[in-house]
Amino acid sequence: MSETGVTATAVPGDALSKVNVRGGGATALPPSGVRRRRSKGLSWRGRLEITLLSGPAIVVFVLFVIVPVFVALYYSFFAWKGYGPATNFIGFDNYTWTLGNKDFWSAVGHNFAIAGLSLLFQGPLAVLLALLLNQKMRGRSLIRVLIFVPYVISEAIVGIGWRLMLSDTGAINGLLHRLGIDSIVSWISDPKIALWTLMFVITWKYIGFAVILMLAGLQGIPEELSEAAAVDGASYWQIQRHIMLPLLAPTIKIWAFLSVIGSMQLFDLVYIIWGQYIANISGTSTMAYFMAQNGRLSGQLGRGSAIAIVVFVISLVVALAFQKFVMNRNTEGALTSKED
Amino acid sequence: MTHAKKFVTALTITAMAGFALAGCGNNPTDPATSGAGGSSSAAAGEDVAMTFWHNGTGDKSQAYWKDVVAAFETDNPGVTIEIQVVQNEELDGKLQTAMQAGTAPDIFLQRGGGKMAEMVDAGLVMDITDKIDADIKEAYGAGAFGFDTLAGKIYAMPMSAQPEGLWYSQDLFDQAGITTNPTDMASFNDAVSKLKAANIQPIALGAQDAWPAAHWYYSFALRECSQDVVENLATDKELADGCWLRAFTDLDTLAKTEPFNQGFLTTVAQQGxxxxxGLIANHQAAMDLMGAWEPGVIGDLTPDKETLPDLRWFPFPAVDGGEGDPDAIMAGSDGYSCSAGAPDACVKFLNFIAQKEYNEGYATAYATIPANSEAMGVVEDPALKAAATAFSKAPYSVLWFDTSLGQEVGNAVNNAVVALLAGQADPAAALAQMQAAVKAG
Structure with a gap:
């Protein structure tokens, strides 16, 4: 239980994304007959089915997501070191400490920077790659696999690999040395470079996921549309720009949502590549990193819980805002065009 | 229909409640369950299963513990011990989590100091003062339990003594023309210049893990601060003495001579x-400031996995105007504790491993200095011998400051020192960070 401070946000964040994704995904789908039938009222058999199927998921969700959030909330009001029961009630001190800490706000800034840069880098790149891989060409499946491989490898392995390669005496500087470039670049510890290093690794790691999503989206677009456009004399780029991209918009929005949520939760890659402390001096610390350091590493689990709650609220606000301002229009557009 | 519906609903609610109750079984606020350990305590004659966590990830230390546990199990039929090896940097957090979840191992590595005090305060560690065999107590000597004692009670069986100092390669020192070991900062800086002139990286520093860098600060503080100040750490909550700032300034001055290995901010302490x-093991750097576990760690990283033949040791140099005794030593001790609810066999195991034979084996496997003074004969490595001698002659010894001051301060010093070495904080800012943590902790 003492890990509450650390896991609490990770879990709700994770589940949050899943829940929201499910919601977003469902609304993006064209309405089918199922929905109309359901609204007429259910037989007890139907209800039993729903109870049986959703029961375990609800139990797990409540136990491992909702309950920990409240446990974290409870501990956040104590000066608690993680051993034994929490007895030293200190009110909102942990919150004022967190909100008054400039390192926390720079971590928040890094999270938002990572979210923004991820959209900027990965979005266009993923769309282009998906358009490319949507063509019939030789070696297509091989390229698809290669792009997807980094996403499949666990974060821990990726992190250790990149840490070894990016360290000052690592393989990348070694390669540069062989190419005749002898100035040592501190990819990890130089604050001017580190964030870009992180963006590179993130892009490399998660671009495969974006591409797969976009590809699936593209393949859901009926071929007749582009064929018809081609018959009407539209060029390849005109087809992509005026037919494929608009129809891909719902997919892009869902990917953007996932990407933003992922950026808010980012922890493992930073923690492994930068280690327990170096991210603070290189400007790559994230909210979760700050929480691990000032909650777990400093043995102040009550304070860690308070940070977790703050991070949870920030992530929730971001997620809800995204849903309201981006996802809603998505469903409106998609639904009306189909039902027209 | 309606009956069936109600029945299903009731069934679901019952199932959910059952799950919820099961979840509450490990109620974190219940000290009785959290102290109970991973196994039930069994009466004599019954089968007893215990869990054991240590940090000996090296081949030799893993083999040592396997053999010792096997020997103990043979001597005590019905007792089984399940070993889990935990990577050193992960151990404290994992232990804390397990203790809180009520799944603490019965036997675990104990570093003493503030961390131990927190566990003791929460009633999670067994008081073994009266359970240690009389002949073990005698063999160890009175001072040996110092780091594991709290308010007159002993909470762990020490297995090693780990004085800190500079471990260096004699070959590289010879190559650089350093004939006598540095005793003060002037001669130390001179040695650094000579090494650089000979194209050798003077000091290896695993600053990515931060704590090795913090040890440089602690060592400077040991030399700068008077015995009175360092021994009353827990009572002086302000860190008002000027020595704390001077120690940061000393470290800053040293760092400005660029003595550390290339890319020390992205160098880890012990892996690979x-x-x-590893740099010391492969003669890529000359010196490393560490505790007496160092020969073992280095030995695991040499190409032939044997102890480095030219490894030697000298104490941290004196600083000009320092109020601390230049012969004082900072040290730690790896001990082993039983969790509060562990079965009796646990203390039996601690007494078992403390015997001369097994403490010797421990010292050999970890390439360190045994806590049992009767086992001291096993120390043959010249570096370890030098460290052991200096330790026994030290006018006073001090436990690692991060261990004695607690995690909060240790974490703050880690951050402060890394920022200082990266040129992002000056000594005053670093001290302010440490002082704030002392107040909060």
């Missing part, structure tokens, strides 16, 4: 050939 210990 590129780590600080």
């Amino acid at each position: 050939a590129g780590s600080a210990a």
